[in-house]
Amino acid sequence: MDKIIARKRWFFLFSLLITIPGLFFTLATPFSGGSIGLKFSIDYTGGTIWEFRPESPADPLVVQAAVASAGHEEATVTEAGTGFLIVRTKPLDLQLGQDQIDNAGAELQAIREAVVAAIGPIAEEGSVSTVGPVISQDLTQQALLLVVLGSIGILLWMTYRFRNLRFGLAALAALLHDVIVTVGFFAIAGTVAGIEIDALFVTAMLTIIGFSVHDTIVVFDRIRENLVRHAGAPFGDIVNHSIVQTLGRSFNTTATVLITLLTLLVFAGGSIRTFVLTLFVGILSGTYSSIFNASPLLVWWEERAQARKAAAARTRTA
């Protein structure tokens, strides 16, 4: 516990080790044609998702063949649990203003008939969701804008409250770490398990950005207090002491949040599972980066500044 600062290089190295694979998978996304990296839901790609429960259990591949026979070879069919099947196709039935008024739902109806012909009647309709290309474009632009705005907001607030740009930048570095870790996690999860990110992913990202600085703030606040109380002590010692003093609350504040997220993950279903998982990963990463990245970064910075000052002093005396 006394050596968090002394071992800061190891913690930086650990952060590199957990960010690099994720970063690799993330950056591979646009080049791999969808096989490696982030898997985007129809919110981003555009398309239709149709959920239904057949009366008798059916093989997704059989359903997929039936949908393909209705003219949708691009369709994929997966199981959703509790007997539901999920059919994904390109956007269906979007009415573009010039259509005649009597063909709404015709494309989906054709698919439905083909499926019923192949596997028998449908017991329960779930939901049908269609996203056109316009919304998808909006979301991608919006995502980047929101993350950038959120980061700038936090940077300004931290710099203002601690009257020190270094505190702001160290907090920014820690939260970018969390963003990269979380995106990377889903790039790997998308590749390995096919987990898709949807419109709520950005919401989770911003929530993580807002929450991940909480622990950073607690440590920084203590550093500021200890700088006054132990004026003259080495900066590294003060920071290390501050981290140790606040370790308990960093863990406990994170623990209560993770507890509530876990209950949601275990008991709540539907569209928010990925959302909750995103928050979970990001907030976990946020606690790590607050303790082991943000404050050590301050020390590293201070030590460099002092080394430069010392070097400058030496050249002056020489």
Next chain:
Amino acid sequence: MRKFTPYLILATALLALAIDLLPNLSLPASGTAGGTRPIETKLGLDLRGGLRVEYQVQPVDGVSATAADLATIRDIIERRVNSTGVSEPLVQTQGTDRIVVELPGVTNPDSIRALLGTTGRLDLVPLPREVYGFFNTATGQPTDGVKPVPGEGETLSDTTLKPLFSGDQIESSAVQIDETGRRVVSFKLKSEGSELFATWTKANIGSYFAIVLDGAVKSAPYIQSAITGGEAQISGPGAAGFAVDEAANLVTILKFGSLPFPIAEIGVTDVRATLGASFLGQALFAGAVGILLVFLFMLLHYRLAGAVASVALVFYVIIVLAIFRLVPVTLTLAGIAGFVLSIGMAVDANILIFERTKEELRIGKGIVPAVEAGFSRAWNSILDSNVSSLITAFILFYFGSSTIKGFALVLIIGVLCSLFTAVTVTRLILRSVIARKRFSSPYLYGVAKGDLDTLDRGVING
């Protein structure tokens, strides 16, 4: 002032509890219409089932719709929606070119989409004899032109054709059964259109004309005799004429007028009510378990202080739910997740305060000054943390789409309320607790037995 705080807090809690639990409360409605609006927990379509359609207004010949056009389109769509009898419809403009329609509990989504998405521009287009031929009423024989008379569903490719008049000249319309038993839509023209129609039909007996809806021909009959009464009808395809739904939709569209700009669907979601209900049940159960686990965590770590924090957390839940009902906040699945998450965050301020109190107790302070120091010294961190959460929540609220806005609003309300309950309410209860002698042992506030006599064991002392 301090003397009244307990009563104020108690009154707030009771009021909130009444709002949470009493049925049939109502508030004066906002807006100019007056009336009242019931206080109720509003659920999003993903939880109660229904149809949500997002439209983008399309430019015509490079001209985009203005804000006034957008408002007109919204009004027309709203009237079309109301004619279907769907309860609690929501028609909103969004941004500069979007219209979002939310219809809870819809069972015929396809028909409603057809009704709402149709531009509804009706044109009566004379078809010149030289090109399309005519029907000789004397001989009863048609004479072919150079082009065939367009059939149902075809578009008029000839751009030189100009409508005689359009749907704005229609005064009223109705579904009727014509003499051959087909279902048709009849309409009556306003005086200007009626005169134009009378003059033209008188001079062009035997000529064909096309009734065109949104660019597609509905029917192209010939003029049997001069039509002077301003009444005409559109026949549908097939022997039986229009389907019931389609005819009703067409009448609604003619009644409320055409949209000044066409609109295109860019997103459609249709959720069955049963599915939504099961999601709601799961999320509420998760929330309840989450709260209980947070209680347990706080009790184990901070003992008596943890119990006080748990009471404050109950306050928090009561007040937040009341605000959700008052505003009202439309709760989606993501919103409920945000609320459950906020429960975990709401006790964070308590944790900071209690940890600080423990530190003060360890260096030998008495319980009263230790608790006071805990509150005052933790305040900076609590404020800074909550403001950073608010910063990102406000960004989401201002720039996000409607689902994201709902989640952000939940988070904003949660953060603000937790500042009140975790700091003010906790302090109030804790002050009265520590005033009693038997509650003064540091052990009750989470200090480990072994720590009671030792001072801060950090690298640098105290």
